[in-house]
Amino acid sequence: MKSPARCLIPFAAMLGVLTCSPSLAGEAEYQLVIIEPWNTSYSLAVSRVDGLNNLNRVTGCASTQPLGGPCSFIWTLDTGKVEIDLAGPINDSGVIVATNIIRWPDGTFQELDGAISGAADINDSNVVAGSNGSVFTCPQPPPFVNREATVWTADTGTIRLEQDLGVPSADQAWAINNLNVVVGVRSSTGHCGDQKAFYYDLDNEQYIDLHAILTGSPSGITHAVDINDAGSVVGDGPTTMGGSAFLWNQSDGVTILPDLPGTLFGYSIPSSINNHGSVVGQAIVDDWRAWIWTADTGIRDLNDITTGIPDNFAIVEAKKINDNGWIIGRGQYGTWSPERAVVLIPIAPPMRADLNGDCTVDLADLNLVLANFGTDSTEADTNDDGTVDLADLNAVLADFGQSCP
Secondary structure (H helix, E strand, O other), rough: OOEEEEEOOOOHHHHHHOEEEEEEOOOOOEEEEEEEOOOOOOOOEEEEEEEOOOOOOEEEEEEOOOOOOOEEEEEEOOOOOEEOOOOOOOOOOOOEEEEEEEEEEEEEEHHHHHHHOOEEEEEOOOOEEEEEEOOOOOOOOOOOOOEEEEEEOOOOEEEOOOOOOOOEEEEEEEEEEOOOOOEEEEEEOHHHHHOEEEEEEOOOOOOOOHHHHHOOOOOOOEEEEEEEEOOOOOEOOOOHHHOOOEEEEEOEEEEEEOOOOOOOOEEEEEEEEEEOOOOEEEEEEEOOEEEEEEEEOOOEEEEHHOOOOOEEEEEEEEEEEEOOOOOOEEEEEOOOOOOEEEEEEEEEOEEEEOOOOOOOOOOHHHHHHHHOOOOOHHHHHHOOOOOOOOEEEHHHHHHHHHHOO
């Protein structure tokens, strides 16, 4: 059989050109796109990503030079990097939130009362989760002793999870799903060593002490960092259970995710889970490495399954994965180089019924099967069983009309 076609996104994808060609990536499942700074001649210029929605829109910041110039951008495969006036988490309606500002799709702004520089996530109902202080996980002294987890809506304004809803020592809300369930960390001191994972359902007023479930004791450190619409939570910290990354939901309880081989104990850190249950994060092996975990494939280094990675470049962190499987994160040329924003775009699986490799299953492929029916022709054998038969005909008919996205 002729090699099946695979749709590839070229390394120059920021030009918005999507091509389809015979498989060039081997076992690669993702194509890397690097979002460069506005001014690449400035040696210390960096770029980072802040948000990703299910329309594959990416927000972030790219520096130009030490003084002045644009920073925030919105990026799509079609347009590349386009200057915008705010970057941060973005929902599927195109609403962006950052620090204490929400940007509506018409370009207008609204200040989030009471959520001082603490917006961390926004759901598709425009409910913002965060805190009334810094969003840093581990603040340096002086610690944010009075920081409190908050949620905000246009109707209610800011709601404080501890004072208004009774969530004990709620310090930072990290994520909110589309069912208005919030996850984050509790802390009575503001210190890193006092952080404990929690879950709170805003609609049903249900509080769950995830830290107690994970550790069975009041001691230790745990973080809950993301939750999907099925209520599955990811986080890290229960090293006493033999790992540092966990997955939890109310029906299945706790699953400790495996580490990449060679990971330093306690340094496998998840960051995001999508609605299909895929989890991404980072781990320290020799250096930081970005990873993906699914129930079917286990945990894998994204550098091993991504094509288009330049020499001396590594994907060191996966920050978010959307429901289309797109991943945003951080990469570097060498250990100490300025960071680069990266997008990992899934490579479409091979179309077995595209017999002539033109990226479309059409009459040409059907005619190949009919012309070789009953023979051992490899040209028309979709399943490589040595015979062109009804199985091959049905494969073409089932995929008829499909083409590369």
